Amino acid sequence: MVLTKRLDCGFNGYHVPPVPRVPKSAKGKRSVRRKKTAENRMSAIDMLAAVAGKLLLEGEGSLGSRTTGVCDAYNLNVKRDHTKPLKNESFDMGSCTNTLGSNDTSQWEVGNDVKLLSTVVMPAPTIIKSDTSSRDVCTERPSLSTKKSNSFISETAVYTKDLDPCGLENRMDVDARLLSLVVPLGNDSVLHSRSSPRCREDKLAVDKDDDKNSSGCAQPSFTTNKAFKPRGLGERRSRISKQLATKFWKVAPTMTKDRELSKTDVEMKPNFYRRRICYAHQRTQRSLFKRRKSFQRCSISASGRGGNNRVNGLSSTVNGMSSYEPEDFHGIIGLICLDLIPFSSDSDTKRYQDDLLCAVKLSIKAFKVPELFVEIPENSTVASLKRTVMDAVTAIIGGGLRIGVLVQGKKVRDDSKTLLQAGISHVDRMDELGFTLEPNSNQTSARLDIPEECYLPPCDFAEPLARFPATVPSSDGVNFDICLGSPLAPIVNCPESDRDSVHSPSDTMSLDKNIKNARVLIAIPSMSVETPPMTPVHKPRRPELIQRRIRRPFSVSEVEALVQAVEKLGTGRWRDVKIRAFDNAKHRTYVDLKDKWKTLVHTARIAPQQRRGAPVPQELLDRVLAAHAYWSQQQVKLLVKSPVAEGRLLL
DNA sequence: TTTAGGG
DNA sequence: CCCTAAA
Secondary structure (H helix, E strand, O other): OEEEEOOOOOOOOOOOOOOOOOOHHHHHHHHHHOOOOOOOHHHHHHHHHHHHHHHHHOOOOOOOOOOOOOHHHEEEEEEOOOOOOOOOOOOEEEEEEEOOOOOOOOEEEEOOOOEOOOOOOOOOOOOOOOOOOOOOOOOOOOOOOOOOHHHHOOOOOOOOHHHOOOOHHHHOOOOEEEEEEEOOOOOOOHHHHHHHHHHHHHHHHHHHHOOOOOOOOOOHHHHHOOOOOOOOOOOOOOHHHHHHHHHHHHHOOOHHHHHHHHHHHOOOOHHHHOOOOOOOOOOOOOHHHHHHHHHHHHOOOOOOOOOOOOOOOOOOOEOOEOOOOHHHOOOOOOEEEEEEOOOOOOHHHHHHHHHHOOOOOEEEEEOOOOOOOOOOOOOOOHHHHHHHHHHHHHHHHOOOEEEEEEEOOEEOOOOOOOHHHHOHHHOOOHHHEEEEEEEOOOOOOOOOOOOOEEEOOOOOOHHHHOOOOOOOOOOOOEEEEEEEOOOOOOHHHOOOHHHHOOOOHHHHHHHHHOOOOOOOEEEOOOOOOOOOOOOOOOOOOOHHHOOOOOOOOOOHHHHHHHHHHHHHHOOOOHHHHHHHHOOOOOOOOHHHHHHHHHHHHHHHHOOHHHOOOOOOOHHHHHHHHHHHHHHHHHHHHHHHHOHHHHHHHHO
């Protein structure tokens, strides 16, 4: 049964409907499809489905919450009208098909005029302080008051793209992205299974720590208290969202107050008040999502108690939102935080982006100085050890260093570039952005462009350092982590880190397995001549950790520009094409353009039904084919005229 | 560096 | 998008 409806759902507020547990039998069936996906995907998809259903059908009341977890059951296209100002509270939702239940394949087509007058999630701006001495980072954020949600709508959208576990992505054509999936652990949540002892460790640690913006996990019961209403809450991430968040602070300064208001419709239990939520994030094979995931992970804050909040990929604060108040979560089984990322190249969008990208706040989250030797007698006091380490560190830092900036592993050499141009504004994963400390007198040309990376657990500062001589090695570069949008105490400020600084090998090993998720990636500086050869150097590994670039689908206007340029220049001059049509699009290389052309030609040749991604106007595809044919012919002609070919012809 | 193609 | 041989 296919239903086509135009929906005009202007609903206030939003709550995530209960997501039914996926029956085991069903799980079994689906597991085939989810073969290569992580164990908790189902839950995420279910939640997405639920959210999607609510989003689209709230007010209709017919979608209900019985949703299938089949990952390809949801195909939402949500478009934001970028021509409207951010404050605009409506979205134009594009087509939406929603397949419900395994036995019910109803589909809903949502017309273009459907307006979403509320939000699933609230922007979660975080005020980031780069002041490393400040531990009390502001974590205020907008509340989730459903009543107020109309005020902060604009950036919310549902999109399944990044939840795409099974290739759904390729059928999505909207540039909105699911930002993150926040899943307070509940009994119903499959994700719970991932919350592992580590998570509980964190929980305990956090409880001790109580309120230091550290993170932890909620116990399952925490989110299953039925006395509380569900409410939507979200956090936002990603390149744009980071800035959006900032923006939201500006446009909706009242948001902080809303939390107070929100208490009116939620019962609040004081003893929950400072608990932390444990989030789990859906895994996916898709690199984009991985990236996002890592990004979230990267924001995991170090616990104030010296590293008991290790990065583990399973828990911890995400997004610098270190302490959601429990009232935000009561009864919520799943939350999906979504964001909408504008198309990258439309002119409107560009303005929009530029507008948003004006503020990129960085905070240095971890500062590691590897390969630092400290020699100190056994009978020294801890205090003297600290002093020694501090001296050594100070010697490095005070020694006149300059900062290098790495974006996606590549050094940004042009200091005149803007963050936007350098792509820094776009990084959505923390390890895409790195800094290096380099000696000012950089005669040695040892390089750090492809840093070897190793993992060091946070806040185990003293331990590794103790092995190193106090003489400052003339390291060519030292990486340190920075964090976008994550308020947390810098590791160098972990005063009492000693206690927790020793890790069992297995601990390290398991962490190492999560190296991709780990946020504490440091570079081992290239050894200088003075460095003793016996220096314990980590095995070179994972030099490939250079991040894959963010996927940025070509917009129609970009395609248009590309087609036009190729029509003019032909298919063998990608550099010229780049200069001609994409000179200002720093993120489009000529290889990208060549690749895009390749896919365009392919797209143009296949049946429209086979096409995936953002639909390219047929007119453009026709031009692609025409240009391709023309230039192919030109090449042949050129070949024919060439001596070799001529010679062959003569033969 | 740029092109061209496969992955 | 990535990787890379070849130019």
